């Protein structure tokens with residue numbers, strides 16, 4: 001499965017089968033996590049046993065308590081952490097999809113029950129539930145391309161492909177509060193329009209855009 005197909009197939013999944021992820025897949029995820037941690041200066045950790053990460057009342061209502069495993073998104077705490085977590089976390093989410101797994105980013109969880117290593121100066125930004133879903137989830141309602149872009153002049157051929165993939169990105173409560181601005185020199189800016197966990201959203205959106213742009217450039 002290509003990353004483009006993974007983007008199209010990925011939906012948040014909140015109800016999981018009571019099945020552990022095979023060691024061979026865990027090894028692949030851990031190898032990618034190590035690469036992301038190195039590249040992004042992060043300390044993301046795969047926790048095989050989600051334990052009581054999702055024992056909050058809201059999780060009981062929304063689901064997620066059935067997720068067998070969890071990815072703890074941690075890194076040195078600075079202003080760029082949330083966006084980097086979104087960017088690299090989504091790369092891991094899409095690889096998980098390619099491996100036949102399902103995921104859900106989760107801002108609602110019990111941080112005191114997350115058995116991860118958090119070093120001095122680091123922060124647990126968010127977690128991602130992961131496992132085999134009872135189903136594959138369903139497409140989210142989406143804003144239109146024109147709702148999220150600001151363009152001066154002609155669009156380069158890769159721009160729409162990037163935006164199309166960005167609109168398929170998961171965002172907290174499906175807020176899609178971002179703007180993708182195309183400048184006259186064809187550089188692209190991603191603007192955070194606020195909202196809950198919107199900097200994590202922005203990193204996720206940026207990653208999706210890059211996948212769409214790369215695909216268009218390779219197939220032009």
Ligand SMILES: Cc1cc2nc3c(=O)[nH]c(=O)nc-3n(C[C@H](O)[C@H](O)[C@H](O)COP(=O)(O)O)c2cc1C
Pocket residue numbers: 010011012013014062064104105106107108109126137138139140168169170171172173174197200201204
């Ligand atoms: C930063 C972030 C935080 C999220 N937090 C939660 C959460 O706490 N609980 C939950 O059920 N879903 C959560 N989600 C999933 C979103 O609700 C979901 O991505 C959105 O509704 C779009 O649906 P989709 O992922 O199926 O495309 C979160 C998503 C993101 C990106």
